[in-house]
Amino acid sequence: MKNSSNNEVGELTAILKAGDFIQKAGISSVPVRLEQYLIKAGIKLIPDTRLKDTEAGRVIPLPDQTIIEVNSKHSIERQRFTVLHEIAHIILELPSKHTSITTTDSLYTYSKRPEEEILCDIFAAECLFPRQFFKPDVNQTEPCMDAVDDLAKQYQASLTATASRYAANTDELCASVLSENGIVRYVSMSKVLREKGFWVPIGMGVPKKTQLDKRLSGLGNEKFAEVPAYYWTNKDTFASRMLCEESILLSMWNQALSLLWFEDDIPQHQIQRSQYDEDDELLPELDGHLPWPGHGRRKL
Numbered sequence: 001m002k003n004s005s006n007n008e009v010g011e012l013t014a015i016l017k018a019g020d021f022i023q024k025a026g027i028s029s030v031p032v033r034l035e036q037y038l039i040k041a042g043i044k045l046i047p048d049t050r051l052k053d054t055e056a057g058r059v060i061p062l063p064d065q066t067i068i069e070v071n072s073k074h075s076i077e078r079q080r081f082t083v084l085h086e087i088a089h090i091i092l093e094l095p096s097k098h099t100s101i102t103t104t105d106s107l108y109t110y111s112k113r114p115e116e117e118i119l120c121d122i123f124a125a126e127c128l129f130p131r132q133f134f135k136p137d138v139n140q141t142e143p144c145m146d147a148v149d150d151l152a153k154q155y156q157a158s159l160t161a162t163a164s165r166y167a168a169n170t171d172e173l174c175a176s177v178l179s180e181n182g183i184v185r186y187v188s189m190s191k192v193l194r195e196k197g198f199w200v201p202i203g204m205g206v207p208k209k210t211q212l213d214k215r216l217s218g219l220g221n222e223k224f225a226e227v228p229a230y231y232w233t234n235k236d237t238f239a240s241r242m243l244c245e246e247s248i249l250l251s252m253w254n255q256a257l258s259l260l261w262f263e264d265d266i267p268q269h270q271i272q273r274s275q276y277d278e279d280d281e282l283l284p285e286l287d288g289h290l291p292w293p294g295h296g297r298r299k300l
């Protein structure tokens, strides 16, 4: 997720509008039924077999009704995300930054995604994983890729989308990292981990010696490893900690997905004070991630 103050307002709006839309569509179970969203938005969905493999879908605004065409040759998981992304453009009133046909490249790769497109993804993800169902489901599991995989099947969503929402919703110290062509492109993390100051910079190369680095370099096939946390984050807080890392390679778009988590909580005395004083905690969160979380916000 990009982190700028402007974006944060946009994200919040997208999340609130999604929550409103989920309620008005009468979603009461998962996997969510797209029909309910389509009816609420007054949109007709037409599966299309003529779209090329590289084309995910398109919106056709007619005078009396809007039509969404989706590539019916794609997996159900991708079709569901494509449709919700297109609905997001309509509900959020954000014009597409892509061409009239949404290509898979513009929808599923991360190298140059305009802010509007990311906001539509956020809206789509909220609709696909309504938090009133997803958060309790997530918190019944221990972090691991198998848990993410099970939830992906349960919610009929892709592994990458599920991992991102998993990390954002869990009460564990957990992050998901999507890299593409060896560059970190998307990071999602739990509130408690963010409050500890953990941060993986977007745009950096896959850190050396991580399990993912080994796999990308052909030096190992193991998905899981415990690695020093400082491999992934340069925050001093974690200098002496070990981190669980489970990384898988996704051949499509040369992507890789990593789930990172701490087995044990981090004792308060191991957290080093940053340069911020307590008074500074009242400053606005310019990047959405204060270096010091304040006192007593959570169990330790």
Ligand SMILES: [Zn+2]
Pocket: 085, 089, 096, 097, 098, 102, 117, 120
């Ligand atoms: Zn779009």
